[in-house]
Amino acid sequence: MLFNGKKSCGIAKDRLKQLVLTDRMGCSPEILDMMQRDMVTSMSRYMNIDKDSIEFSIRRNPGRFEASVPLSAISGRHTF
Amino acid sequence: MSEVIVITSGKGGVGKTTAAANLGTALAAADKKTVMVDTDIGLRNLDVVMGLENRIVYNLVDVIEGNCRLKQALIRDKRLSNLYLLPAAQTRDKSAVEPEQMIKLCETLRKEFDYILLDSPAGIEQGFKNAVSGADRAIVVTTPEVSAIRDADRIIGLLEAAEMQKIHLLINKIRPDMVRNGDMMSVEDVEEILAVPLIGVVPDDENIVISTNRGETVTGKECLSGQAFSNTGRRIMGEDVPFCDLSGKKSIWHRLFKK
Numbered sequence: 013m014l015f016n017g018k019k020s021c022g023i024a025k026d027r028l029k030q031l032v033l034t035d036r037m038g039c040s041p042e043i044l045d046m047m048q049r050d051m052v053t054s055m056s057r058y059m060n061i062d063k064d065s066i067e068f069s070i071r072r073n074p075g076r077f078e079a080s081v082p083l084s085a086i087s088g089r090h091t092f
Numbered sequence: 093m094s095e096v097i098v099i100t101s102g103k104g105g106v107g108k109t110t111a112a113a114n115l116g117t118a119l120a121a122a123d124k125k126t127v128m129v130d131t132d133i134g135l136r137n138l139d140v141v142m143g144l145e146n147r148i149v150y151n152l153v154d155v156i157e158g159n160c161r162l163k164q165a166l167i168r169d170k171r172l173s174n175l176y177l178l179p180a181a182q183t184r185d186k187s188a189v190e191p192e193q194m195i196k197l198c199e200t201l202r203k204e205f206d207y208i209l210l211d212s213p214a215g216i217e218q219g220f221k222n223a224v225s226g227a228d229r230a231i232v233v234t235t236p237e238v239s240a241i242r243d244a245d246r247i248i249g250l251l252e253a254a255e256m257q258k259i260h261l262l263i264n265k266i267r268p269d270m271v272r273n274g275d276m277m278s279v280e281d282v283e284e285i286l287a288v289p290l291i292g293v294v295p296d297d298e299n300i301v302i303s304t305n306r307g308e309t310v311t312g313k314e315c316l317s318g319q320a321f322s323n324t325g326r327r328i329m330g331e332d333v334p335f336c337d338l339s340g341k342k343s344i345w346h347r348l349f350k351k
Contacts, residue, residue: 019274025281028238032245032285072252072287 029069036070044068051079060084094202097209097328098227100251102243104214106235107264110300111321112211113141115231117311118325120175124206127166127176129197131223132213133188136180143170143307144177153181156193162200176205186218191225198226207328216250224251229258231291231328235265236277241285248288260291262324267296268338278339292324295338 034044052063062082069078099112109130116128130138133153139145150165155178162178169175178201181188201208212223224230230251234244244261251259263282270276279293297317303310310318311325316336323333 021271021274021277021281024238024277025285028241028277028285031238031242035242035246036249072249 029067033068033070036072055081094206094208095229096198096202096227097207098212098223098230099209099233100212100220100223100230100247101214101233101240102216102247103234103240106233106240107294107300108214108233109137109141109211110304111231111233111262111264111294112138112209114309114311114318114321115325115328116175116177116207116209117169117172117309118322119207119209119328120169120172121312121322122325122329123174124329125174125204126207126209127178127201127205128209128211129178129201130180130211131189131194131219132211133180133219134182134185135213136182138211139167139177139179140307141304142177142309144179145307148179151179151181152197153184153188156189156197186213186222189222191222194222194226216246220247220250224254224256227256229260230256231260231262232286232288233262233264234282234286236263236271236279236282241277241282245286248286259288261286261288262292262294263290264294265296266293266338271339279335290335291327292320293335293338294320294324295336 030041034041037044048066048068052061052066055061056063060083062084065082067080070076071078099108099115101108112128116126120126128138129152130136131152139148144167147167150160152165154160155162155165166176166178169177198208210223210227213219232244232247232251234240248259261283263279266279267276271278279290283290295316297310297315299310299313299315300317303313311321312318320336323336326333
């Protein structure tokens with residue numbers, strides 16, 4: 013095998029999503045990274061989030077920024 | 093009622109000109125009087141793909157500058173009597189045409205033709221703007237590759253900013269075997285990212301290379317790509333045609349007998 017590991021289709025799709033996101037935001041990948049880090053830091057203060065599986069996207073028509081933030085465990089439900 | 097359709101892509105080499113030639117053939121074969129306009133001034137190609145390169149006397153810039161009448165510059169196809177080509181100029185550059193002149197030309201062509209297909213140059217510069225300015229609708233051609241889809245996304249953004257009424261996607265050079273193996277993005281993957289309605293899916297087909305060598309189109313011939321372009325032509329005319337399955341999933345027949 014010339015290439016090992018993850019199927020290249022999935023890699024292509026992940027790279028493309030990131031590219032399209034920065035293109036649509038009109039910003040550099042570094043700025044996007046900074047924004048993602050800021051969002052993760054502030055959300056982590058209030059929730060247990062799965063930092064590695066967060067997905068951001070921008071939709072056109074109507075323009076809309078979406079963040080999918082998986083929770084690592086919904087535990088410790090408050091009982092009053 | 094006539095319709096002006098721009099065929100565009102952003103990235104070069106994804107098959108814009110092949111798509112323009114084959115969709116022109118498909119529409120003309122369905123009895124629609126069709127003209128294909130090569131707007132790639134300085135790098136004309138559509139004439140070669142159609143095998144009409146030896147018949148060029150006048151071109152798009154000659155018509156716009158008034159050096160000849162429109163009828164003198166139109167070249168009739170070798171096989172279909174209702175299919176015409178308006179070739180681009182080879183010795184000029186993109187600045188030879190202004191968007192207003194393109195709009196005027198399209199208005200003139202509307203009186204004569206049912207469909208006017210504008211083959212746009214690659215890129216997002218003047219030539220692209222010229223081609224888009226006169227069009228009612230756009231077909232964005234892409235292949236299932238990261239760079240081509242990224243550029244298609246830019247183009248779709250620009251078309252939306254220009255308030256293009258209808259934008260459709262044509263996915264070219266799909267390899268069902270690679271999609272099946274997880275080594276090529278599927279039609280659904282591309283649709284999900286670009287979020288634009290699909291008008292055609294064309295498989296990667298060596299018949300396209302062979303037909304282009306001969307200066308012919310595949311449309312109307314017995315092959316998968318020819319069938320795909322015919323179907324796309326019917327969808328352009330408003331027909332509801334189901335898409336061929338190019339997902340690469342094996343049919344029941346395959347699964348039962350060809351394990």
